[in-house]
Amino acid sequence: MKSRRVAIVGVGYSRVGRHTGLSERHHAAQAAIAALDDAGLTAADIDGSTTWGGDAIDFAYMLGMNPLRWHLNVGVSPAFVTPAIHAAMAVATGQSDTCIAFRIMMQQPSSATLASGEAMLGATSSEDTQFLYPFGNFSPTQWAGLMMNRYLYDSDATEEHFAEFASIQREHATRNENALQRTPLSAAEYLAAPYISKPLRLLDCDYPCDSGSAVIFTTEERARDLRQPAVLVDAMALSAVHDMNFEVMADMSHTAPVHCAEQLWSRTDLRPSDVDTAQLYDGFSVITFQWLEALGLCEPGAAGPFIAEGHTRLGGSLPVNTDGGACNVGRRHGANFCIEATRQLRGQCGDRQVPGAEVAVWANAVGPFAGAMLLTST
Amino acid sequence: MTDHPSPPAVVPSPLTAFFWEGAAAGELRIQRCQACGTFIHLPRPVCRRCHSFDLRGEVVSGRATLYAHTVTMKAFHPFFVSRLPYVVATVELAEQAGLMLMTNVVDVAEADLHTGMDLVVTFEALSPELTIPVFTAASSIGASR
Numbered sequence: 001m002k003s004r005r006v007a008i009v010g011v012g013y014s015r016v017g018r019h020t021g022l023s024e025r026h027h028a029a030q031a032a033i034a035a036l037d038d039a040g041l042t043a044a045d046i047d048g049s050t051t052w053g054g055d056a057i058d059f060a061y062m063l064g065m066n067p068l069r070w071h072l073n074v075g076v077s078p079a080f081v082t083p084a085i086h087a088a089m090a091v092a093t094g095q096s097d098t099c100i101a102f103r104i105m106m107q108q109p110s111s112a113t114l115a116s117g118e119a120m121l122g123a124t125s126s127e128d129t130q131f132l133y134p135f136g137n138f139s140p141t142q143w144a145g146l147m148m149n150r151y152l153y154d155s156d157a158t159e160e161h162f163a164e165f166a167s168i169q170r171e172h173a174t175r176n177e178n179a180l181q182r183t184p185l186s187a188a189e190y191l192a193a194p195y196i197s198k199p200l201r202l203l204d205c206d207y208p209c210d211s212g213s214a215v216i217f218t219t220e221e222r223a224r225d226l227r228q229p230a231v232l233v234d235a236m237a238l239s240a241v242h243d244m245n246f247e248v249m250a251d252m253s254h255t256a257p258v259h260c261a262e263q264l265w266s267r268t269d270l271r272p273s274d275v276d277t278a279q280l281y282d283g284f285s286v287i288t289f290q291w292l293e294a295l296g297l298c299e300p301g302a303a304g305p306f307i308a309e310g311h312t313r314l315g316g317s318l319p320v321n322t323d324g325g326a327c328n329v330g331r332r333h334g335a336n337f338c339i340e341a342t343r344q345l346r347g348q349c350g351d352r353q354v355p356g357a358e359v360a361v362w363a364n365a366v367g368p369f370a371g372a373m374l375l376t377s378t
Numbered sequence: 379m380t381d382h383p384s385p386p387a388v389v390p391s392p393l394t395a396f397f398w399e400g401a402a403a404g405e406l407r408i409q410r411c412q413a414c415g416t417f418i419h420l421p422r423p424v425c426r427r428c429h430s431f432d433l434r435g436e437v438v439s440g441r442a443t444l445y446a447h448t449v450t451m452k453a454f455h456p457f458f459v460s461r462l463p464y465v466v467a468t469v470e471l472a473e474q475a476g477l478m479l480m481t482n483v484v485d486v487a488e489a490d491l492h493t494g495m496d497l498v499v500t501f502e503a504l505s506p507e508l509t510i511p512v513f514t515a516a517s518s519i520g521a522s523r
């Protein structure tokens with residue numbers, strides 16, 4: 001079976017916001033229609049559908065995309081990159097000619113709701129969670145607190161570097177009219193914000209919201225006839241190095257992104273120094289730090305100083321998370337990094353455009369699992 | 379009777395019962411492969427090293443070092459509201475490199491917590507039905523351990 005080159009030809013979001021009152025289907029429909037319009041495609045052109053959140057077949061049928069030749073609902077996995085890679089794989093192998101990938105995410109209950117007992121996270125006692133819940137460990141903010149604590153010990157980073165990171169991301173968001181948080185944020189304001197699970201602060205966390213994102217993959221050949229400049233998938237990689245219990249990982253500073261990056265760079269002639277802009281998951285800010293190091297975009301352990309020196313700013317040597325990141329555009333679970341990378345390579349980012357961007361990497365998740373995709377404009 | 383919230387209920391399975399029975403008896407027990415000696419946590423039906431299914435809970439020394447910790451400032455369950463702030467920690471047990479357990483560190487001031495410090499197990503009854511193994515500074519126990 002001959003592998004075909006794959007391109008991204010359409011990207012779109014639903015009307016993202018806090019407690020929108022809309023269903024998963026509603027967000028999926030809005031995002032898909034936006035992505036089809038972006039590409040200049042119709043529902044009848046789509047013959048593959050993948051999603052995390054909701055049901056790929058249900059969304060496709062609702063939108064008149066049928067019959068499907070490829071469909072997949074992914075389970076717990078490295079965020080949007082999983083449905084994205086499986087959509088790209090379907091096109092590469094000829095199972096599908098034009099495949100849409102979704103990430104639909106509904107806002108989760110707040111800690112106040114959980115503390116009051118009004119809502120519960122997960123089952124009372126599964127075979128694994130009985131080793132976590134009785135110790136008061138329920139929330140991803142807690143493994144992220146453990147990870148950040150260990151990362152501060154293992155690396156050159158300081159809490160001030162995390163403050164710089166938050167401030168720079170917000171500066172990027174001020175240039176993105178679709179960001180949910182656009183008020184400039186100083187490093188001092190970050191440091192004054194409350195801890196959630198110390199050393200993790202509120203402003204290290206992505207911003208909860210309802211969101212729908214969709215990205216359409218097709219062949220390079222087809223892409224050349226469509227509305228947008230083609231963005232090509234140069235390489236992609238998935239990784240898993242542990243089961244889902246982040247809390248008992250023996251090395252929390254060198255996790256799946258390290259293995260994932262090795263796979264990614266082994267599948268391309270491009271090198272880390274070729275990357276013009278990086279869009280790196282920030283569900284918790286320590287994740288972006290790990291990706292910068294894992295991908296070889298800075299020296300091991302040096303992401304903190306690298307950020308503080310201004311490299312990741314717009315105008316710096318490697319602009320990172322140019323849409324403002326999920327801390328500011330809201331929790332789109334990695335899809336925003338794919339969409340922002342695509343728009344940067346098309347040259348459509350306006351005030352936040354990285355001049356002449358030709359190579360972009362986007363990456364999702366951390367700890368047990370990870371995924372990444374390298375995109376080019378030619 | 380009080381209306382104080384209950385801790386999260388633990389429903390042991392045949393695979394995990396040894397851990398909770400041990401805690402109730404004041405012992406830290408960790409699953410160990412009887413064929414190759416590998417300790418495994420969290421409990422699994424098979425040894426990831428040799429694929430033996432002959433696995434049993436064994437009492438371990440209770441000595442560990444602090445790998446990572448986080449001070450929980452927000453509660454995500456009613457029982458823990460009155461316990462804030464509390465320390466969630468990942469510790470490396472002395473028996474085997476990379477043998478990690480998630481637990482709490484108790485009776486150590488936050489300023490005295492440092493990565494790599496020596497810890498020992500102790501036990502805390504959250505309710506008449508539930509006792510959990512937690513850790514404290516080895517130095518606070520003194521020469522008796």
Ligand SMILES: [Zn+2]
Nearest residue numbers: 411414425428
């Ligand atoms: Zn074995």
